[in-house]
Amino acid sequence: MSIRLKQLRRQNQWSLETLAEQTGLTKSYLSKVERGLSVPSIAVAIKLARALAVNVEELFSEQAASMEIAITRASERTSFGSGEMDKPSVQSITSGAASKRMLPFVVYPAADFVASAFKEHEGEEFLFVHAGSVEVAFPTGTFELGAGDSLYFNALIPHKLRSIGPTQAEVLVVVSHDDE
Template sequence: MLRKQLGLSLQDLADQTELTKSYLSKVERGMSVPSVAVALKLSKALHVEVDQLFGEDSVQEAITIVRIADRVPMGQQQPEGGMQTKYEVLAARAGHKRLLPFMISPAKDFSVSEFKEHDGEELLFVHRGKIEIDFASHQVALSAGDAVYFNAQIPHRMRSIGAQVAEVLLVVSADDVAQ
């Protein structure tokens, strides 16, 4: 476990990330799935790239091919239609990245997703289904093929709307993430 290898207690990590010890313990045990914003905080505090929190050591390569079977799930996965948002890291074996790509299947209810805000920018592309993004001041509905690009410091959250759980490509800039 990376935290222990660095000689950090749960309290040390909680202090650095402004998260609770209880929540961090659940993440470590796979009982809670961290949001992208939380994963960015953890990677910065632990001085690693996000994918190193959830996958194998990265290999420096100029080209990285990721087959669907090679996606790295973040945390405990729920069956389709489950209450929790499903995240998959897309470029886990790539070397240093300035962009962090994820596939997300958002939950159908905003109540399971708090507003998130973090440094950098985000690009969301709806691959399948429909989503609604809540920017606190207004909500935007997007369908398959639609995209949105925004400053990630704007509070935001999303949910699947419609009959099927949506599948969304999320790309987050990672200039601030520790190398």
């Protein structure tokens, strides 16, 4: 994402300061994202896409999305994050669809909440645990989900996710997103 974010920012003829003002993020954080030193959360990716008036996928792909029907093969997924058990990793799984109102990702959550602060963003969120087990924390309570379990909630409720148990969890996360 680092190269693409910088390209999109420059296309708009924006400085880091302008992008920071448009997103509510700090210049230093945005600089780290552009240099690949920091990985944005899904909520931050949505903020960046809105500010830059692009589809979230365009932050992670060199190709502009233009198809109404899109197939993304497993080998074509776009990954961001470390892939290490102690750090969250995310794969975008719909790289070709334009004007999406749903943003699906495969998330491999970190094993510890310390690596993950509470997140909140506009829209709704759906989680489906494909493998392993996770713990989803909200300010009002924590829920454990195993393979095959799902959870649907208003994404404005602060939430965080972690992998629990001996197997790295794999979670399908679908976030609703409306450009309007």
